[in-house]
Amino acid sequence: MSAKRIVEPVIKGQFTYKDLPIAAMIPVPATSLEYKTGVWRTRQPKIDHGKCIKCLLCWVFCPDAAIKRLEDDSVKVDYEYCKGCGVCETVCPVKAISMEEV
């Protein structure tokens, strides 16, 4: 059973109890890579790179490791996993991050 075959029906909501592995046991590793939890989001961060001072506070505080740190210490949001909690907006000392409606 592939990770994709387990996760996809759940994400799409197209499954019955018979399609799920017995007792919530996960028979293959790394299924989380197939589970794009970013779809839970109702708001998403937008970064103004003109204001960003590369302090990396958003990278430290993001509870889902959805802020990626690039080579030059600038940051990028991984929208496949960002759940839109807004911590990054709150901790940004120069108001370079704003939460927008999805």
Next chain:
Amino acid sequence: MNMARQAQERIAIMGDEAVALAVKQSNVDVIAAYPITPQTIIVERLSEYVANGELDAAFIQAESEHSALSICVGASLAGARVFTSTASQGLALMHEIVYAASSMRVPMVMAIANRSLNAPLNIHCEHGDVMPERDSGWVHLFATNVQEAYDLTFIAFKLSEHPDVQLPVSVNLDAFILTHSVEPLTPISDEDASKFLPPRQPLYSIDFDNPATFGTMALPDTYMEFKYQLKEAAERAGQVYPEVAEEYARISGRRYWYFNSYMADDADAIVLVLGSTYGTLKTAARRLRESGLKVGIVGLTMFRPFPEKQLVELLKNAKSLIVMDRAYSYGGLGGPLYMEILAMLYRNGLRIPVMNVVYGLGGRDFRLDEAEAVLRMAFDGARRGRFDEHVRWWEVRA
């Protein structure tokens, strides 16, 4: 001793020792337990079997029952055949893991030496310890005598490991009345036991080359479906049980069913019960039949899953029922078996008068003359077409 002779030999043995013998013959791999009266002798005998080389198994004495059952869950997930045993407070301490074991679909067998729960402190017979585990998804079997406690242990392993079931199974035997009473027992041969229970074939097991995750979290989007799997599995246990019991009958000559019944087919009044009191009621019923009272007895072997269809078939022509409970739902409508029977009758359109007799709590003796009195009361209910009360606490000084 040759196998054929051993198979027919009749021995005298107490209930706890009979269960230990069955577990030994089932070739278990792992036993984890914590001692508690009155099941202690079961694990004492098993520790002796392991120590003297008669049984090749890991015997782990845990620091509590909570740990004992946790060890059993882990061992079963690793593919082992697993046994534990407890009673009363020990089972209460296991409660959290009882639900984990069934919901993680872990095959194993646990003997429960049914004993009352504190307080007041009491070590004697009652079914109040297993009833909190009623809704867990475990299969619960009840023995009425020592031979049944022995036989049901084999059946429990087979049912537990059945590919359509994959659930833990409890074998309940009444504290002291069965655990410490010496009764005649006809064991099966080691050879037949191994044929009936070949080495376990786990559906999934811990395998370091093919990592898997057990006991995961499931959020609202899937949790109900996993619980529905458990519901279906518990019901399937009832469907495959006759086939497992039939296979056991072929090697032992002893045929098990969802319940024992004595002269219930044509009875006007039927008394239902769990555990060893079935034997007392049977003797009383035989006497009353001699004086023309058409009474019958039903002792449930399988309490979970509940054998609704088969019980309805058996009870539908009765004119009255008394349900005897050795446990109580305080503040509720009565004892747990009584409430189940009431619900079953209502949803099957049967309007039979039913009364609940709550008896024997904390091991209070229930004698033959009292069994006769209950049967006469049941017969009186059949004759009059009603009972004057719902629940009676038998001979309580109220």
